[in-house]
Amino acid sequence: MGLYSLVRPAVFTLDGERAHRLTIAGLKAMPRRAPHSAPTAMQVELAGLRFPNPVGLAPGFDKDAEVFDRMFGFGFGHVEIGTVTPLPQPGNPKPRLFRLTEDRGVINRMGFNNAGQQAALVRLSRRDRTKGIVGVNIGANKDSDDRIGDYARGAAAMAKVADYLTVNVSSPNTPGLRALQDEGALAALLEGVMDAKREPGGERGPPVFLKLAPDLEPADIDAVVRVAIMHGVAALIIGNTTISRPDLRSKHAGEAGGLSGAPLAPLARQRLADFHKACGGMIPLIAAGGIDSAEEAWARIKAGASLVQLYSALVYEGPGLAKRIVRGMDRLRRRDGFADIAEAVGTG
Numbered sequence: 001m002g003l004y005s006l007v008r009p010a011v012f013t014l015d016g017e018r019a020h021r022l023t024i025a026g027l028k029a030m031p032r033r034a035p036h037s038a039p040t041a042m043q044v045e046l047a048g049l050r051f052p053n054p055v056g057l058a059p060g061f062d063k064d065a066e067v068f069d070r071m072f073g074f075g076f077g078h079v080e081i082g083t084v085t086p087l088p089q090p091g092n093p094k095p096r097l098f099r100l101t102e103d104r105g106v107i108n109r110m111g112f113n114n115a116g117q118q119a120a121l122v123r124l125s126r127r128d129r130t131k132g133i134v135g136v137n138i139g140a141n142k143d144s145d146d147r148i149g150d151y152a153r154g155a156a157a158m159a160k161v162a163d164y165l166t167v168n169v170s171s172p173n174t175p176g177l178r179a180l181q182d183e184g185a186l187a188a189l190l191e192g193v194m195d196a197k198r199e200p201g202g203e204r205g206p207p208v209f210l211k212l213a214p215d216l217e218p219a220d221i222d223a224v225v226r227v228a229i230m231h232g233v234a235a236l237i238i239g240n241t242t243i244s245r246p247d248l249r250s251k252h253a254g255e256a257g258g259l260s261g262a263p264l265a266p267l268a269r270q271r272l273a274d275f276h277k278a279c280g281g282m283i284p285l286i287a288a289g290g291i292d293s294a295e296e297a298w299a300r301i302k303a304g305a306s307l308v309q310l311y312s313a314l315v316y317e318g319p320g321l322a323k324r325i326v327r328g329m330d331r332l333r334r335r336d337g338f339a340d341i342a343e344a345v346g347t348g
Helices: 003-011 016-029 068-074 117-124 147-158 177-181 183-196 218-230 262-279 294-302 312-317 321-335
Strands: 044-046 049-051 055-057 078-084 097-100 105-108 133-138 164-168 208-212 235-238 258-261 285-288 305-310
Touching: 016 068, 016 097, 044 305, 055 321, 068 078, 078 117, 078 164, 105 262, 105 312, 117 133, 117 147, 133 147, 147 164, 147 177, 147 183, 164 183, 177 183, 183 208, 183 218, 218 235, 218 262, 235 262, 235 305, 258 262, 258 312, 262 285, 262 294, 285 294, 294 305, 294 321, 305 312, 305 321, 312 321
Parallel strands: 055 078, 055 305, 078 133, 133 164, 164 208, 208 235, 235 285, 285 305
Antiparallel strands: 044 049, 097 105, 105 258
């Protein structure tokens, strides 16, 4: 961890949300650094995109597309901004973000707080698209009376600036949102998104990823996979935070919201395995949840993921984590005798 291990105690004296805002402000003041380079063997081709390495920054860190370009210099192969909603919204009442220090976890009930799609659209329209892959995670406003319409509006608005779109129906912090994972609702939602993201003149627009909750029952997974394939989803992200509560030691363990970080890892691993079995190689998988080391990231690759994403681990491991994971995964790849990352996917 280096320097971060020295400053972390001071950071942890601040409320988690305030510390995050100060981090974003500090990053905005930093000069942009060149994207971190990785060996060619670490590149991943997925959905027509070439990812320079398999480690991505999960949504939630850069909700409003303020610092995505800075994060490439910290070693991330892609950055997913958001979740953004059609209209700005403040999110749920504070406090709503809690560090579970003893468990190396986080509980949040943010509630899609963001400045709205238009604010992100303006920033993303100015980016240099040769400098890194940026995904846009879209969601619905809490008070919307047409949530499927919200996703369609998001797809239409953000398609022109996104390398890929992620349909987020997995957050536990917007009441009723996860019901959109039901087979019928999901089919209607994806049909609307796929139609909306097409550009005038018939261009297909960016690929669409689907972000799913780790709390899905195994019996529902086959139906979700069937609908995703039928509607042309390019990848599944497995998954988001969990409403379940494993054994936790922190005083904040009883807070409502989604649990992320190290305690989520066993459930995230199991759901990845479940989806890998259900997909049968017909749709790529992206692993998220509890990834905090090269060993954990490599295990997810071998369990069937083509890419991984992380966020909560940065709270405990510091900003150098992505580079360390990429270097470590390359070492593990060579140790296990794989020519490249793609060769290792699903071999575990």
